[in-house]
Every structure is written in structure tokens, then in C-alpha cells.
Amino acid sequence: MPEFFHMPVMPKEVISGLNIKSDGVYFDGTLGYAGHAFQIVERLTGGGRLIATDKDSEAIAAATKRLSGYSDRVTIVNSDFKNAASILDGLGISGLDGVLLDLGISSPQIDNFERGFSYMQDARLDMRMCREQYLTAYHIVNEYSAGALTRIFDEYGEEKLARRIAERIVKEREKAPIETTLQLSSIVENAYPAATRWKFGHPAKRVFQSLRIETNSELTGLSETIAELIRRLNKNGRIAVISFHSLEDKITKHCFKDFEIGCICPKNFPQCVCGHKKEIEILTKKPLTASEEELKENGRAASAKLRIAEKL
Numbered sequence: 001m002p003e004f005f006h007m008p009v010m011p012k013e014v015i016s017g018l019n020i021k022s023d024g025v026y027f028d029g030t031l032g033y034a035g036h037a038f039q040i041v042e043r044l045t046g047g048g049r050l051i052a053t054d055k056d057s058e059a060i061a062a063a064t065k066r067l068s069g070y071s072d073r074v075t076i077v078n079s080d081f082k083n084a085a086s087i088l089d090g091l092g093i094s095g096l097d098g099v100l101l102d103l104g105i106s107s108p109q110i111d112n113f114e115r116g117f118s119y120m121q122d123a124r125l126d127m128r129m130c131r132e133q134y135l136t137a138y139h140i141v142n143e144y145s146a147g148a149l150t151r152i153f154d155e156y157g158e159e160k161l162a163r164r165i166a167e168r169i170v171k172e173r174e175k176a177p178i179e180t181t182l183q184l185s186s187i188v189e190n191a192y193p194a195a196t197r198w199k200f201g202h203p204a205k206r207v208f209q210s211l212r213i214e215t216n217s218e219l220t221g222l223s224e225t226i227a228e229l230i231r232r233l234n235k236n237g238r239i240a241v242i243s244f245h246s247l248e249d250k251i252t253k254h255c256f257k258d259f260e261i262g263c264i265c266p267k268n269f270p271q272c273v274c275g276h277k278k279e280i281e282i283l284t285k286k287p288l289t290a291s292e293e294e295l296k297e298n299g300r301a302a303s304a305k306l307r308i309a310e311k312l
Contacts, residue, residue, distance in 0.1 A: 008035025009242055009301045013288050014100060015039050017240045017308040022046030024097030024237075027088070027229065029053050029081025034063035036100055041070040050074045051091060053081045055130040080130070082225045088232065095234040101226070104244035105129070105212060117212060119204040122182040127208075127215040137211045141184060142177050146170045156213040156247065157206035165191045165207060181208075209245070219247055226255045230280060233311035238283075240308045249287065249305045256282050256309050280309040 008014070014036055020026070023046035028037045031054040041050050050073060054060050060078045067074050077087055081101065088094070105117060116126030116137060125138040144152070149166035153159040168191045169178065178184055188204040189197060197203050213219060230239055243249040262278040287305035294301055 007298045008032075008039075009102065009298070009304045010288065010290055010294065010306050011036060011039060013306055014240055014242070015043075017283065017288075017306070018098040018100065018238050019236075020044070020048075021097055022048055024048045025093060025095065026050045026098040026100070027052075027084065027096050028100045028102075029084060029225075029229075030100070030102040031063050031076065032056075032059050032102065034066045036102060037063065037074070038066060040098075040100070041067060041074050044070075044073045048073060048097075051077065051088065051093065053077045053079050053084070053087060055080045057131060082221045084225060085228050094232065095237075096229070096232050097234055097237045099229045099233065099237075099239040100242075101229075101240070102242045103218070103222075103248050104242075116181055117208070119181055119185040119188075119202060119208045122180050124180055125178070125184060125211075127212045129216045135215060137215050138177075138179065140211055140214055141169060142173050152210045152214050153207055155210075156219075156245075157210035158246070159206040159210065161191055184208075213245070219251065222248065223251050223255050226252060227259070230255075230259050230309070230311070233280075235311055237311045238308060239280075239311075240306060242304055242306050244303045244305075249307070252307050253287075256280065256307060259309070278312060280311055283308045283310055 018026070018040070020040060020043045022044060024044070025048065026040055028040065028050060031037055031052040037050060037052050044050060052063070052074060054063065055078065057078060060076060064076055067076070075091065079087060114123050116123045125136060125141055127137040146166045149169060150163045153162035153165060159165065165188055168187050169184070172178060172187050178187065184207070185204040188207050192203045226239070226241065233239060241252045243252055259279045260282050262276065263272045263274055264276045265272050265274045284307050287307050289306070290298070290301035290304055
């Protein structure tokens, strides 16, 4: 397995936002290559514990090696963070002092062109974060209907030419299967008029993003999982969510707001009968973004948004 260097996004803001207690229990649902996790476990000097999950076996192997010096305070599970409830129940953990979800894809996954995430290097269409699952980007591109592809490109990529690109893909795959990333990238490029092809960066960016989200079911169950993790927070526990896509950020924002709302009775009721109580305080009224200094070293942090909330 190749060695990768991974630069975590907004590490200072994340660690400060989590307000880590040395004896606290924390959950990192998107371990990746342990960029944030390493900084968390370093601070767990009073008997604290970190439970970390990731469904990418390569990331698990790399993170396990990096965190080997802290095996007494970290439990690593090769699983989707959306299985958090069963994972925590299995470990006998009912309360958490902090939660971190760093959504999206990590730099090592992008840079390893064999994984098929990049539209800049040629590889078989894959895009699986969990290499054991069946569904790949190849299956989506070659088996989904034009209507289904249009929906994915429009909803997950906000691609203005979604239908046109989908129809081009269907037409091309009738001749022969679309097998590689550069094949697909070329089809998308040619679907654009030459005058506007590069107006908003690489024309295939939004389509590849859409396929990655669909391949890995990234948005499915996200709201429910965030809600479950908020419920498991101890008093004054904090949750930090980093998103890289407008839909991820919208889901996080709305979920936080649902838990920040108190009484939902009609205003003309003389007293509360709904029993709905405010459960969190949102600490970031507007999401935090990477500093200019960080962006100079890590341009991929440009689209990141960080939201933090505290349990009451």
C-alpha cells in the first residue's frame, strides 16, 4: 500500500471547537488517514477514549499504523459511520463528549488514481470508498437510465447540462461500455459548447462528484445519523461537522436547527403542551471556512464548511 500524506482541514478550528476533555469519550466517524484523530488522541491523557470509524480499508490500515502509539485510548472500526448506533452500543458506550464528521473524500483517495475518483488521470471507473461493495461508478454510468443519470447529475452536482450529458453517455455506451475515467471525462467535455466548456473549472468536476456521492450513498441516512449522534452527546458535549458539498451542509444546518428549536406550539397557546425542548446551542451561526493561510497550503480546503453545536 503506498504511503500518503494527508493534511486535515481546519484542524485548529476543529480541535478548538470540540473543546476536548482529557478524560472524555469521542467519536470520529470519518477517520480517514487520522489527521484529526491524531490530534484528538494526543489530548486524551486522563483516561479518555476515541472511537473512530471508516469504511475504506486502506484508510483504516494507514490510520491504525499512525495511531499505533495510542492503542490504549483508541478503538478503530472498519465500518460506515452511519452504523454509529450499533457500533457504540456494541462497545457499551451510551454517552459521548464529542463527535467529528469530516464528510467527503480525502486527498489520498483522490491522489491514488487507481481508485477512479479523478477526472485528470486514467483509471477504471470505480469511486468506491469501501472496496468490498459491489456498486461502482462503472455500473452507474453503464447501467442507469438516462433519466436516473440526469437526476443524479442535477441533484448531486447541480449540473446545468445534466440531461444533455446523460443522453451523451447513453449514446456512447451503446457503441461500447464506458470503462475509464478519461473516457467519461472526454464525453462530458464534448457535451459542453466550446465557448463555455472551461468557464467554471473542469467540465467533468460536477459529474464526477455526483457519481462519487451516488456510488457511496453519501447523503443517504446522513440527517438521521447526525440526529442520533446529537442525542448521544453528554451535557456540554460538542459535535463538529465538516462538509464539502452544498447538500451536505444543508442537511447539517437543518438538523442542527431542528435540535435548537424549543417549543413548537402555536404562538396563541397560553402555555406549552408540545413538550419539545431545545437540546443544543449552535456555536457557529455561520459556518467556519478555511483561513487564507490554510488555503495557501491546502487549496482543497476551499469548499469546506465547519458547523459546531453544543449539547445543553
